[in-house]
Amino acid sequence: MECIYPDGAALLAPIAGLSDLPMRMACRKFGCKYAFTEMIDAGSLVFGNPKTMYLAKRGEQEDFLGVQLVGSDPETLIKAVEIVNRHHFDVLDFNLGRPAPKVAKKTEGISFALKRPDEAVKAVELLVKHSKIPVTVKTRIHSETDPELTVAFCKRLEETGVHALTLHGRIMKTFYSGPVFYNVIRAVRESLHIPVIANGGGLTPETCAPLLTETGCTRLMIARGALGNPWIFRELAGGEPPTLKEFAVQLESHIRDMIDYYGYDLGFRVSRKTVLEYLRGRGFPAPLRASVSTLAGWNTFETFMIGVRQGPTDRYWEFLEKYPEQLERKLKP
Ligand SMILES: Cc1cc2nc3c(=O)[nH]c(=O)nc-3n(C[C@H](O)[C@H](O)[C@H](O)COP(=O)(O)O)c2cc1C
Missing domain, CATH: 3.20.20.70 (Aldolase class I)
Known part of the structure; x- marks a missing residue:
């Protein structure tokens, strides 16, 4: 067979x-x-x-x-x-x-x-x-x-x-x-x-x-x-982890797909756990992560995405440079 x-x-x-x-x-x-x-x-x-x-x-x-x-x-x-x-x-x-x-x-x-x-x-x-x-x-x-x-x-x-x-x-x-x-x-x-x-x-x-x-x-x-x-x-398949820019584009595209699929209100509600999964382990600042619980519409999402595009903390980049093997989820600058 x-x-x-x-x-x-x-x-x-x-x-x-x-x-x-x-x-x-x-x-x-x-x-x-x-x-x-x-x-x-x-x-x-x-x-x-x-x-x-x-x-x-x-x-x-x-x-x-x-x-x-x-x-x-x-x-x-x-x-x-x-x-x-x-x-x-x-x-x-x-x-x-x-x-x-x-x-x-x-x-x-x-x-x-x-x-x-x-x-x-x-x-x-x-x-x-x-x-x-x-x-x-x-x-x-x-x-x-x-x-x-x-x-x-x-x-x-x-x-x-x-x-x-x-x-x-x-x-x-x-x-x-x-x-x-x-x-x-x-x-x-x-x-x-x-x-x-x-x-x-x-x-x-x-x-x-x-x-x-x-x-x-x-x-x-x-x-x-x-x-x-x-x-x-x-x-x-031997490829690279995402750059910060690619990461932000994909996160936004995933959330847009969720809003299309589930509708506006439910879409934003269910997308919060997906957003948190994207941020997890990638060194984004704690206040940005905390703001995920307030995502409820395009206004809040656009403000949130400005923070995402600013990227992880300096500490994350320093750590990534020194100990890449210790980070599960890598981003490229
Ligand atoms: C939140 C969550 C939901 C899951 N739902 C299912 C499911 O619907 N069907 C299933 O067969 N396994 C389910 N699993 C088990 C996973 O498919 C997988 O067997 C398990 O997480 C181990 O794989 P991993 O270490 O790669 O996560 C779920 C696991 C998690 C964490």
């Missing part, structure tokens, strides 16, 4: 609340081809929740788009796949990796895989049977001490006929921080015939490197490293 993703591919992860069309378009400008919708709840899709339909919206210019479903009820999943079949997606990814939110004690994501593995595997079988497009799974490692637990489960997933598997190398209780267990990803890759996409901790080109070298995988998936940093895809 030919892999959907070529060797060397860097995929943009599904990121709930963030990997919307404007973020995907920003990453695509800098070389990202493979991207996913935000996670879509199968039940909400089936009940026609308008917000969910919006999450599944594909941009006209999107060359490749995967849709990610989460859920566990077999009937609902079948209905959700039927809806997916009527839309234009390239891959259907099933989420078996999401750590259970404490409030909603739903058995979905990784807890579905851990607590009801037989049903989770059956759910994947159903998706494969009913889907008209290739099905993939995104999951996490089950244990950091015994790779065999993850290997055994992933083998069962492979037997369902999924085309590829993305493996986040952290256990459930560490959510998105803590060590990434490359050895477990490696053990799974060595035991499976389908491609395994390595995920976890690829925040910079430097931290992406061991995701490949230590696991032996030839494809990786990036989530937080792309937040406010679409240039990571260019850097992974």
Whole structure:
């Protein structure tokens, strides 16, 4: 079976609340081809929740788009796949990796895989049977001490006929921080015939490197490293970090796309976290960062952009010159 993703591919992860069309378009400008919708709840899709339909919206210019479903009820999943079949997606990814939110004690994501593995595997079988497009799974490692637990489960997933598997190398209780267990990803890759996409901790080109070298995988998936940093895809292909001028142009263009996509009021409200992601780790002065919470329209945004164009503090530039390797997010003067 030919892999959907070529060797060397860097995929943009599904990121709930963030990997919307404007973020995907920003990453695509800098070389990202493979991207996913935000996670879509199968039940909400089936009940026609308008917000969910919006999450599944594909941009006209999107060359490749995967849709990610989460859920566990077999009937609902079948209905959700039927809806997916009527839309234009390239891959259907099933989420078996999401750590259970404490409030909603739903058995979905990784807890579905851990607590009801037989049903989770059956759910994947159903998706494969009913889907008209290739099905993939995104999951996490089950244990950091015994790779065999993850290997055994992933083998069962492979037997369902999924085309590829993305493996986040952290256990459930560490959510998105803590060590990434490359050895477990490696053990799974060595035991499976389908491609395994390595995920976890690829925040910079430097931290992406061991995701490949230590696991032996030839494809990786990036989530937080792309937040406010679409240039990571260019850097992974050997390109440069942005200049301050390029940074400011891209930030403004991303926010304009968000206003077009979400409308004026909602657009400004939801764009604040995106703006903060762009500023993060780049040495912008604290008062400028604090002013993000007041962004509510073009007037405030234009004033804010004057501050952005003035750039980071002198301290940042001095530090960048002396210790470039210690800065995750680099700007060029
Ligand atoms: C805010 C946030 C939202 C996320 N939403 C999803 C999601 O919708 N679906 C999914 O499979 N993983 C989701 N993840 C997990 C990421 O896709 C990824 O597996 C994880 O962040 C590890 O990769 P990273 O170290 O490159 O960030 C989310 C992570 C974060 C931080």
